[in-house]
Amino acid sequence: MAVKVSMTVNGKSVSHEVEERTLLVSYIRETLRMTGTHVGCDTAQCGACTIHMNGRAVKSCNILAMQAEGASITTIEGVANADGTLHPMQAAFKEHHGLQCGFCTPGMVMSAIDLVKNFPDTTEQQIREQLDGNLCRCTGYHNIVKAIKAAAADPASAKAGV
């Protein structure tokens, strides 16, 4: 049965009829055609589908679009600065070679932004522990950890608004 869902995605109101069983990630990718949010495991373990829902990082493969009714969603497409330059976290990933194939990267960046918001004076150990829900097969994580640490120390992060 089709149901109507309405939410705000990257600051824009959207509303569609979808099948009840539609996952939030499918809604974002297939209906909204925003393909930066990836599916890596279907079982909420790899974190490639991480987005922000009402200000919290969540795995969008593990909730239904219906559960996001009325929510404010931010995806990787919505984090760059208003002038089009990279968000400090994105810039730090580039600067520290925190990505290789780039498939886990959007989810990593979304988790990392949330992490720094919750732990502004974060330590390396804390970053590793907090990042436990995001898997990367290419980088061995060190450069990701370095990038997050650098972004946390960057005063621009606090102003970035995501």
Added chain:
Amino acid sequence: MTKQGVGSRVLRKEDDRLLRGRGQFIADLRMAGLQDVAFVRSPLAHARIRGISVPPEYQGAVFTAADLTDIKPIRAVSGLPGFKVSEQPSLACGKVRHVGEMVAMCVAATRAEAEDIAASVQLDLEELPAVHDMLAGRKSDTALLHEAWGDNIFLETNVEVNIAAALDAPIKVTREISTARQCQVPMEGRGVVAHWDNRLDQLVVHSSTQMPHIVRSGLSECLGIEHGRIRVISPDVGGGFGHKGILLPEEVVLCWLTMRLGHPVRWLEDRREHLTASANCREHHYRITGYASRDGKLLGIDCEATVDSGAYSSYPFSACLEAAQVASILPGPYDFPSYRCRTWSVATNKCPILPYRGVARTGVCFALELVLDAIAREAGIEPHELRLKNLVRPEQMPFDNITKKHFDSGDYPQALSRAIAAIDLPALRERQRRGEADGRLVGLGMAIYCEQAAHGTSVYAGWGIPMVPGFEQATARVTPDGGLELRVGVHSHGQGHETTLAQVANEILGIDISRIKVLHGDTAFTPYSTGTWGSRCTVMAGGAVSRACEEIARRAIAIGAFMLKADAGTLSVRDGCVCGPAGSVTLQEIAYVWYRRPQDLPADVNPGGLEITAGYKPQRDSGTFSYGAHAAVVAVDAETGAVEILDYVIVEDGGKLVNPMVVDGQLYGGLAQGVGTALYEEMPFDGSGQPLASTFADYLLPGPTEVPEPRMFHMETLSPYTQFGVKGIGEGAAIAPPAAITNAINDALRPLGAAELLHSPVTPRRVLQAIAVARMGKAA
């Protein structure tokens, strides 16, 4: 201008789109009329298909082998003597031979609907005894996968060099060593989108592949369509590691389906399919004996190695990809006089095998390095001392080893010595004597390997598989505004070629890398290539880009000489200009004349202009040999079996590094995969051939808290045979960690007597078992 050429640590050009979520991975493509495919896959490991029933409402949306009468099976033949050929049907025909084998193809508007249809298809299967254990499968009284063979052996090989001379050695150590079956697990699964382009009269196949040109050849053979009517496009690919170095049966059937239905079709591998139904790798068993003199001089290695090859021979690398290599690479970086190695590639009721980073090297390094530690214990010397007595020495380079591998260059003893120095061995031994406050046991382990990379025609011609790499080619084109386009047939899926190949071109032409566009992943506009595998791209595609750019430089100089009214012999290309004693002209100005003002060109100008395809092979195509020494310090909790890596040192030599930042990234990533192999990753099967890991809750990948940050040290011994002296290094760091870490665990457990871990991954359960066995031995 900041240096951007070979050796520069420049940031990557590909990052921006990937960071913004603008990458174009296979699942991101959209086409009008696209429908999704889900497969009905075999729930049994071995069964006869008695019937397939499709509900009447889904007739027309479900296809089986009976529909595919015009498709040939996948045949990945090896030319090695005695190889038995398997025929892999694209959809199972008569029998299923592994869990996950495709039996029917269902198509619908969405994947969810296609899966609904798949769930409604009923299979009537007559279960047959399954071969789940390769050692049992080698015997004559076992079930047969391919009845016509008479046994289950794809290939048996035997290498023997003077083994009789070693048999009376004073030290003789025999071990039975094995490694678990693994999955490669790129974060993006595979996927295929196929459609027919009516204008070009061409089948267009988007596939998440490492080798678009090889896929095209395979599709041509299976579908009976000429190459010119097939275009394969590999978009952004979310990691490969070997898993995407294959012609997929899914590719074949989706091509058939789009031609049948007339609209685009798509299949995306989900994680369950990846883990349970796709190719696996690296399940090895070794019975290995090391012979040595009392003082630890290695006199010989005698080994029986068995590899579980799964049900079919994968295209193009074949089912003997691992076992046949085992025999030739088992001696590793060591020099010893006697050798024997018998290998078996055994067909079992499991997914076929594919290459995975390091391929057989991870297994042979594990087997050999564990035995070397056992010999060192027997000889009563430090493990690094044993190795230093036996490693090939720098003054022997280039060196032909006992299996005729040609080591091009390097200083293996220095790499090991530096690793041991970095660990501080005396301090570590003192720490072990003191003991840990928390009661854990600390140990040191090491492993050293050399990695044949970018091996070419001579090596693969001997192997005789469907793919033999020849000259690698690249096309370079100066654009009318003075930029540069590079077209290469290799593919990048994390390696950073869009940056590193631009750096190679910058080294020769001096064009800013922001103005160099690397194009890859499309058979329509790149030169033929066997693709990305075997740590070959920097050597082979980098070499080809060099040759093409050198020729561009020569042609630009010829035009520049005319424009400058100078003798071409006095001119050279620097910083994007043709420069001479009396002035210079930019490549942009030269390009402008060639494209826009041909009336200004000299009469004898080379008509090939500023576009060239050049080919490259190193002076020898037997491969470069990068190498590395790894040393690990671990703490083992004898009560829980938990292992913590306290320190990890890598000393590596990849020759000239095009971009050291990218190389460091490869080492970090390789180590992480090596840690997974050592401690976590395992695809177990039960006695009926059922795979027992189907999600990341069962198949454990190392996360950020499991991978230690290594201390890395670089050496730089140039290859004498390659452009710039580069060596392939992409796989190396994944090879040694299982051996180094397990040796460290065995060193830690020495106070507990004969406890010794010989099977990877070294899970807590296995640690506790080994301790229990040692204690029982003591009690007896």
